Amino acid sequence: MxxxxxxxxxxxxxxxxxxxxxxxxxxxxxxxxxxxxxxxxxxxxxxxxxxxxxxxxxxxxxxxxxxxxxxxxxxxxxxxxxxxxxxxxxxxxxxxxxxxxxxxxxxxxxxxxxxxxxxxxxxxxxxxxxxxxxxxxxxxxxxAQGSPAGPLVGDSLITAIVAHLGGAKASVLRQPARRACARAIELMETRFAEPITLQDLAEVSGLGQRQLCRAVGEATGVSPHQYLLRCRVDNAKRLIARGLSLSEVALDCGFADQSQLTRTFVRQVGTTPGDYRRNLAR
The missing domain is CATH 2.60.120.10 (Jelly Rolls)
Structure with missing residues (x-):
């Protein structure tokens, strides 16, 4: 066989x-x-x-x-x-x-x-x-959703799975770690349209991946991948207001295509990009 x-x-x-x-x-x-x-x-x-x-x-x-x-x-x-x-x-x-x-x-x-x-x-x-x-x-x-935040969701979840299966305990988050995570947040805010991995964020902040996820969560209230999606959607709103086509908005904000933009936009904002544009025009 x-x-x-x-x-x-x-x-x-x-x-x-x-x-x-x-x-x-x-x-x-x-x-x-x-x-x-x-x-x-x-x-x-x-x-x-x-x-x-x-x-x-x-x-x-x-x-x-x-x-x-x-x-x-x-x-x-x-x-x-x-x-x-x-x-x-x-x-x-x-x-x-x-x-x-x-x-x-x-x-x-x-x-x-x-x-x-x-x-x-x-x-x-x-x-x-x-x-x-x-x-x-x-x-x-x-x-199944096309990974709208790129590899960040998987990287974060797999880090959590490894920590769970390895019996790792959470460490105390000290003030230097909170300051260091600001560099990771800045990276997501300025390079939101690019593929960003958890390792990229860990390297720029100088933190370990588990520590980084915790620091970003404390600083923003959400996980790294959720914050990256927030940055992409916030910039999509800005480009929609400027009159760009939705396909251009999707590509300029790091989404694979217009349908991925729409799915993410609806989850984050509660309305479609098209309806959001029409509401701005009223």
Whole structure:
């Protein structure tokens, strides 16, 4: 039986039957991570040794047996975590939808420090986690919406996922950190139309990514990606008032296209850009 790797960065998974990909993060370019939401085939084989952390969310109970075994065992829904070097070698049947988050070791170390790592669950039964459910749902929703804030949503959520799985505790935010985050805020206000990553903001501020997210939240009341969207929408209002076409406004404010501008504008303002323009003319 031929085992083929999944599309995406090298060394993700190897399967005998290719799944149907619902969304994936390859075009967004999240820092050191790749997410995909798949609809798996009814049956097949996985024969794979992980090259990076893998956080799997099973959304459909399936049945598995280790390669060479005759005994089928139920594998329930929930979350499982594997480290680089862990192996998954099994047949499956009654497969369905699953989500996978692959995380580079360097990315995890940048959040947790070199002495700590994600806690693996391996082949034990998946565990339930409401916190992870919320964060995985948010990753999927951002990709389904076309990632209007660019990589910032994914970068922020993945940092939170790594911190959660690694057992990292929040540090006390001191005054220098609050001052340093002002440089990150200025970057978003002046370069709102450009792709900005969480690493870009961390570097300009001199803060770690977890500390940066907390500092921006305290300074602005919202997360970095929400603040970037606020900057884009505020500037869209200004350009709409100047009479630019909505397609020009979208591109000048960092949106992929006019439809993405409209969706984001409605969520932030409560009305469409067209209605906003008509209200200005009254």
């Amino acid at each position: 031929r085992i083929e790797p999944l599309p995406g960065p090298n060394g993700l998974f190897s399967v005998s039957v290719m799944p149907r990909f619902l969304v994936d993060s390859q075009q967004v370019g999240w820092q050191g991570a790749y997410f995909t939401d798949i609809d798996g085939a009814p049956e097949g084989t996985v024969d794979h040794k992980h090259a990076r952390y893998c956080v799997q969310r099973g959304l459909h109970q399936e049945t598995r047996r280790t390669l060479g075994s005759r005994d089928w065992q139920p594998f329930s829904t929930g979350f499982s975590v594997w480290r680089a070097g862990d192996e998954q070698r099994f047949d499956w049947r009654s497969g369905g939808r699953s989500q996978f988050l692959f995380i580079e070791s360097d990315m995890a170390a940048s959040v947790l420090g070199d002495a700590r790592e994600l806690t693996p669950s391996g082949h034990r039964s998946p565990v339930a986690s409401h916190m992870l459910e919320l964060m995985f749902d948010a990753l999927q929703a951002d990709l």
